Amino acid sequence: MTYRGRFAPSPTGQLHFGSLVAAVGSWLCARHAGGAWLVRMEDIDPPREVAGAAAGILAALPAFGLVADEAALFQSQRTAAYDAAFAQLRAAELVFPCTCSRSQLTASGGIHRDGQCIDGNPADREPAWRLRVADVEIDFVDALLGPQRERLRESVGDFVIRRADGHYSYQLACVVDDAWQGITDVVRGQDLLDSTARQIWLQRCLQLPTPSYRHLPLVVDTAGNKLSKSSHAWPIDPAEPTPALRRALAFLGRPLPDLPVGADELLAHALIDFDPAQLPHCSGSSIG
Structure with a gap:
């Protein structure tokens, strides 16, 4: 290419x-x-x-x-493109709503690894949406720094791709636009x-x-x-x-x-x- x-x-x-x-x-x-x-x-x-x-x-x-x-x-x-990507992830059940606070995640070092909200998503709060992360190693070769490896579930866990205020995360927007461009x-x-x-x-x-x-x-x-x-x-x-x-x-x-x-x-x-x-x-x- x-x-x-x-x-x-x-x-x-x-x-x-x-x-x-x-x-x-x-x-x-x-x-x-x-x-x-x-x-x-x-x-x-x-x-x-x-x-x-x-x-x-x-x-x-x-x-x-x-x-x-x-x-x-x-x-x-580009909101429509992010909406479409979010809908694709939701249809595949790869995301879940989450109202967990930082204090609720203190015991796990601030990392969410359960694949579902432990707070129960009360109706009086708008949830963020997290992407489920499998227990896999992500390997890639940085063209300058060489081989890189990260067990994403341990280091980051289920991460937010749409915030409670409705704004999409940098991670989602970046991925969608890199591909589109x-x-x-x-x-x-x-x-x-x-x-x-x-x-x-x-x-x-x-x-x-x-x-x-x-x-x-x-x-x-x-x-x-x-x-x-x-x-x-x-x-x-x-x-x-x-x-x-x-x-x-x-x-x-x-x-x-x-x-x-x-x-x-x-x-x-x-x-x-x-x-x-x-x-x-x-x-x-x-x-x-």
């Missing part, structure tokens, strides 16, 4: 340096393979969204030379490595293809904390893109000569002799 990659930010803040690294890494891999690079806005959690963030991210990416090959997909417009290769940060086994299980339940995964090292601050919008990581300046782009490329092992060139030229230079296998493996590198 022709390579199809994607960058999928959530509009919980403006583009910051850690997100730029993920975007550049996924773009480099797609262009190296001669494939398509898409942008998907994961705007399915309205309480966490920041007004104007989606538009700001989409406006910033081209300033850094990161131009998508198709129009951006907004998950907020024909994504063959997922390049993203190592903070999402622990989501991969859950997504593979969902793919199996929905009879969807499993893409290749490559998890990039995370950018942290000098205190060792991951840069994220939720931790108020500093945004980057699309009006002056080359300093941040140079730093992102250097973080990904593509240091460039100090030439007075723009973003497009920097990315073109970074693609020369680029090898995805030589991307850095170690997570938690500091930008100083």
Whole structure:
């Protein structure tokens, strides 16, 4: 299949340096393979969204030379597809309603493994819906980190795919949209490595293809904390893109000569002799 990659930010803040690294890494891999690079806005959690963030991210990416090959997909417009996937899982009896509180799951370490609600689903509360997880090992080979294995029932248990407020989970939306967009290769940060086994299980339940995964090292601050919008990581300046782009490329092992060139030229230079296998493996590198 022709390579199809994607960058999928959530509009919980403006583009910051850690997100730029993920975007550049996924773009480099797609262009190296001669494939398509898409942008998907994961705007399915309205309480966490920041007004104007989606538009700001989409406006910033081209300033850094990161131009998508198709129009951006907004998950907020994909509810019907998630409804259909949920109905498929429900018809197969792979999901169940659950009103269990965190305190009720304390004895099991916060993990639900019963395949049914232990709270009894009282009528005065809207339930979340959990996906039943079988006692199987999920094995996959990360293209950067090598073989991975997780016994999902022990580590995560039956996990929520639709919340009590009616919003679908990141896991379900991501799986449905990766399949619908024909994504063959997922390049993203190592903070999402622990989501991969859950997504593979969902793919199996929905009879969807499993893409290749490559998890990039995370950018942290000098205190060792991951840069994220939720931790108020500093945004980057699309009006002056080359300093941040140079730093992102250097973080990904593509240091460039100090030439007075723009973003497009920097990315073109970074693609020369680029090898995805030589991307850095170690997570938690500091930008100083």
